[in-house]
Amino acid sequence: MRYAVVECPVCGGYLAIDSKVGYRKCPYCSYVNKIEVSRVVKTFKSPKEASELVRLLNSSNDSFKPLSSNDS
Numbered sequence: 001m002r003y004a005v006v007e008c009p010v011c012g013g014y015l016a017i018d019s020k021v022g023y024r025k026c027p028y029c030s031y032v033n034k035i036e037v038s039r040v041v042k043t044f045k046s047p048k049e050a051s052e053l054v055r056l057l058n059s060s061n062d063s064f065k066p067l068s069s070n071d072s
């Protein structure tokens with residue numbers, strides 16, 4: 001499986017990581033998520049499927065607080 005959807009441990013947002021690269025900076029908090037470290041929710045063969053799950057998870061995730069919220 002090529003693309004992993006992971007949960008960012010810092011902000012709780014979801015992002016897709018290309019497993020060939022192995023890491024990706026969180027678009028919400030800039031934390032660098034690594035596949036080996038971050039919690040992998042699901043893996044996909046196509047980036048389209050992965051990004052669709054990311055969008056779905058982020059829109060239905062109550063605990064996800066983008067940078068605008070500081071009260072944690």
Ligand SMILES: [Zn+2]
Binds near residue numbers: 009012027028029031
């Ligand atoms: Zn984050």
